Amino acid sequence: METAPSSEIRTERARLAAAREALRRMRKDVLTTETALGDAVVDKYTNAVLRRSRERRAELLTDLPDVPLFFGRLAYPRGRLFDDGEGGLRDGNRPDSPDLGYIGRRNVHDAAGTPLVLDWRAAVSTAFYRAGPRDPMGVLTRRRYGFGAGGELTAFEDEDLTAPEPAAETGDGLLAAEIERPRTGPMRDIVATIQPEQDDLVRAPLETTLCVQGAPGTGKTAVALHRIAYLLYTERDRLTRAGVAIVGPNRSFLSYIRNVLPALGEVQVEQTTLAGLLGLGEAERTDSAEAARVKGDARMAEVIRRDLRSRVRPPEESIAVAVGTRRHRVPAEDAAAILKDLTAQDLPYAAGRELLAQRIAGAVQSAMERAGRPCDARTRGRLARSRDVSSAVAAIWPKADPVRLVLGLLTDPDRLARAADGLLTPDEQRAAMLPGRPRGPKSARWSEADLALIDEAACLIERPESVGHLAVDEAQDLSPMQCRALGRRLGSGSATVLGDLAQATRPGAVRDWDELLGHLGRPGAERAVLDRGYRVPAQIIDFAARLLPHIAPGLGAPSSARRSPGALRLTRTAPGGLAAAAATACAGALRAEGSVGLIAADADLPALRRALLDAGLEAALLGTDENAMEAERLVCVPASLAKGLEFDTVVAVEPSRIAATAPGGSARGLRLLYVALTRAVTRLHVVHTEPLPEALAAPDA
Numbered sequence: 001m002e003t004a005p006s007s008e009i010r011t012e013r014a015r016l017a018a019a020r021e022a023l024r025r026m027r028k029d030v031l032t033t034e035t036a037l038g039d040a041v042v043d044k045y046t047n048a049v050l051r052r053s054r055e056r057r058a059e060l061l062t063d064l065p066d067v068p069l070f071f072g073r074l075a076y077p078r079g080r081l082f083d084d085g086e087g088g089l090r091d092g093n094r095p096d097s098p099d100l101g102y103i104g105r106r107n108v109h110d111a112a113g114t115p116l117v118l119d120w121r122a123a124v125s126t127a128f129y130r131a132g133p134r135d136p137m138g139v140l141t142r143r144r145y146g147f148g149a150g151g152e153l154t155a156f157e158d159e160d161l162t163a164p165e166p167a168a169e170t171g172d173g174l175l176a177a178e179i180e181r182p183r184t185g186p187m188r189d190i191v192a193t194i195q196p197e198q199d200d201l202v203r204a205p206l207e208t209t210l211c212v213q214g215a216p217g218t219g220k221t222a223v224a225l226h227r228i229a230y231l232l233y234t235e236r237d238r239l240t241r242a243g244v245a246i247v248g249p250n251r252s253f254l255s256y257i258r259n260v261l262p263a264l265g266e267v268q269v270e271q272t273t274l275a276g277l278l279g280l281g282e283a284e285r286t287d288s289a290e291a292a293r294v295k296g297d298a299r300m301a302e303v304i305r306r307d308l309r310s311r312v313r314p315p316e317e318s319i320a321v322a323v324g325t326r327r328h329r330v331p332a333e334d335a336a337a338i339l340k341d342l343t344a345q346d347l348p349y350a351a352g353r354e355l356l357a358q359r360i361a362g363a364v365q366s367a368m369e370r371a372g373r374p375c376d377a378r379t380r381g382r383l384a385r386s387r388d389v390s391s392a393v394a395a396i397w398p399k400a401d402p403v404r405l406v407l408g409l410l411t412d413p414d415r416l417a418r419a420a421d422g423l424l425t426p427d428e429q430r431a432a433m434l435p436g437r438p439r440g441p442k443s444a445r446w447s448e449a450d451l452a453l454i455d456e457a458a459c460l461i462e463r464p465e466s467v468g469h470l471a472v473d474e475a476q477d478l479s480p481m482q483c484r485a486l487g488r489r490l491g492s493g494s495a496t497v498l499g500d501l502a503q504a505t506r507p508g509a510v511r512d513w514d515e516l517l518g519h520l521g522r523p524g525a526e527r528a529v530l531d532r533g534y535r536v537p538a539q540i541i542d543f544a545a546r547l548l549p550h551i552a553p554g555l556g557a558p559s560s561a562r563r564s565p566g567a568l569r570l571t572r573t574a575p576g577g578l579a580a581a582a583a584t585a586c587a588g589a590l591r592a593e594g595s596v597g598l599i600a601a602d603a604d605l606p607a608l609r610r611a612l613l614d615a616g617l618e619a620a621l622l623g624t625d626e627n628a629m630e631a632e633r634l635v636c637v638p639a640s641l642a643k644g645l646e647f648d649t650v651v652a653v654e655p656s657r658i659a660a661t662a663p664g665g666s667a668r669g670l671r672l673l674y675v676a677l678t679r680a681v682t683r684l685h686v687v688h689t690e691p692l693p694e695a696l697a698a699p700d701a
């Protein structure tokens with residue numbers, strides 16, 4: 001990176017300071033000059049709404065002291081951004097001085113309305129990410145800034161987009177510096193360096209449902225988060241009303257990503273696990289591989305539907321309804337006809353039940369009218385709520401509770417056999433039974449697969465609310481039943497689905513993206529592949545990619561945007577020396593800057609952590625402490641929770657044991673190992689006593 005003449009840096013620092021000042025003024029204006037209008041009492045509600053929206057706008061204008069207000073600049077031929085005579089920022093005072101657009105986290109303008117900073121999401125900012133020598137998009141030069149600690153502007157890098165023979169790729173120095181900036185905890189945003197292939201996805205229109213297959217570290221999570229921020233900018237009203245959510249695999253992951261959207265100015269996005277989105281508590285139990293496979297299978301949807309519908313039974317006798325001193329009757333065959341008509345409509349269970357009460361009440365009212373009894377507009381409603389009609393409905397179309405339904409189905413083999421007849425084999429039915437035969441909803445402990453079944457039942461009973469846009473990360477691990485649950489939340493909204501089939505480690509997960517999108521109800525989604533990795537240096541990704549032919553034969557090997565000498569180290573120790581060697585590796589890693597993750601088979605972690613503590617190394621344990629990534633520089637990570645995370649240095653302990661722990665099959669175990677080996681930004685140190693899994697051996701070995 002070239003160090004600029006200090007006068008140029010001074011000019012840029014002054015522009016940064018001016019932008020800061022302007023932002024302060026804008027925020028003050030919002031808070032002080034916009035007073036609520038109207039009569040204080042009559043308009044109480046309106047005023048409250050206005051106040052909230054004002055506070056929200058002020059919040060969007062809050063300056064974060066360490067975060068520079070702009071990170072890039074585009075120079076355009078004079079007149080492209082600003083009309084002559086209307087002010088505007090220019091590079092110099094000559095008549096042909098180029099127009100300047102500074103790109104940053106939000107729009108900032110001075111008191112006269114001149115834009116000092118353009119929001120990265122605005123249409124004019126697109127060129128910052130997409131313009132290249134082949135298509136300069138009207139841009140003369142692109143400038144990227146480097147910042148020191150505390151957000152001070154210290155350097156810049158210019159790219160001449162008009163040069164006939166473009167120099168070797170520029171921008172890579174700052175990109176590498178940004179990626180390699182040591183981590184101190186949670187994930188950060190990438191607005192300053194979004195790459196063209198990522199930008200394409202970030203700026204896809206709201207109507208587009210996207211499905212992204214991406215190798216480790218290609219920026220899928222970053223794309224998901226930035227796409228949400230982009231959509232909120234372009235479609236704020238629509239999405240604020242409809243809601244936006246991002247779904248991640250577990251709470252540790254959510255804690256890891258939680259600061260990115262707020263740093264982008266977006267604080268109103270629900271960041272949740274699937275269980276959270278469904279409004280159910282987190283899973284408390286892990287299924288066996290076979291149970292997860294059976295209960296995650298889409299056939300279960302029909303099993304649940306049959307069981308629920310089997311509760312609805314035509315009356316055997318006529319329905320007698322007392323009105324005053326008289327009783328009116330609805331003959332059994334009339335009630336059966338009503339029932340037949342309603343069940344044919346495929347209504348939500350609760351709505352069908354409600355309508356049944358209304359229709360029976362209607363039939364009673366007709367009987368009353370035939371008998372010359374007085375009726376008025378409220379008669380039917382009153383009848384529908386009467387004790388006799390209610391108890392008739394309770395017998396014909398009993399109330400249903402989704403938790404009790406699933407509990408009943410999975411603890412009563414005969415009931416399951418009836419509902420699963422011709423759908424599940426006897427072995428599958430046995431596998432689906434809940435262990436320990438819980439007696440009631442309170443004592444039941446649910447697995448993730450169970451929660452999807454409960455949701456299936458709940459949504460048959462009552463349609464759920466939907467959201468405007470749903471981003472689903474690590475989607476390769478979803479089962480068909482979980483995809484259905486997500487699809488039900490989509491309504492007419494759209495989704496961004498991201499994942500890596502090579503990292504699928506859950507039993508019962510979908511086989512491929514076609515299957516996932518089918519169950520999600522979006523078979524026509526736009527597909528994209530990301531295969532340029534930013535996190536992991538080439539030496540490490542090449543090592544991990546030896547597993548690919550065994551774990552995802554259809555996927556191409558990812559490339560890496562960076563090489564990093566000495567990135568990969570393998571240490572084999574004598575039996576008995578493993579924990580000490582792991583501690584030594586961690587101590588070595590801690591001498592460099594940044595975060596260190598020790599990843600091992602879940603069962604091995606407690607002993608390894610003890611060894612670290614004995615060696616005098618403070619280490620947080622992920623899974624027990626949600627904020628582990630912020631609490632300590634050194635974090636012990638169970639392999640099952642490593643997905644989506646990253647550390648400057650990773651110490652991976654005993655790969656063969658990581659590979660052996662995934663339930664239900666060797667490919668899944670090797671995928672878990674693939675996840676563990678692809679978490680490092682700078683260095684991967686593999687420590688082992690057992691031989692490495694064969695699949696990891698060098699291709700020419």
Ligand SMILES: Nc1ncnc2c1ncn2[C@@H]1O[C@H](COP(=O)(O)OP(=O)(O)OP(=O)(O)O)[C@@H](O)[C@H]1O
Pocket residue numbers: 175178179188189190193194195198214215216217218219220221222223500534535643644645646678
């Ligand atoms: N354009 C970029 N500029 C700077 N950093 C980037 C860029 N793209 C990705 N990164 C960084 O690379 C790392 C990996 O990104 P991310 O976690 O989004 O990848 P992923 O595809 O979700 O990975 P995985 O499949 O392993 O979960 C992050 O540190 C992210 O900030």
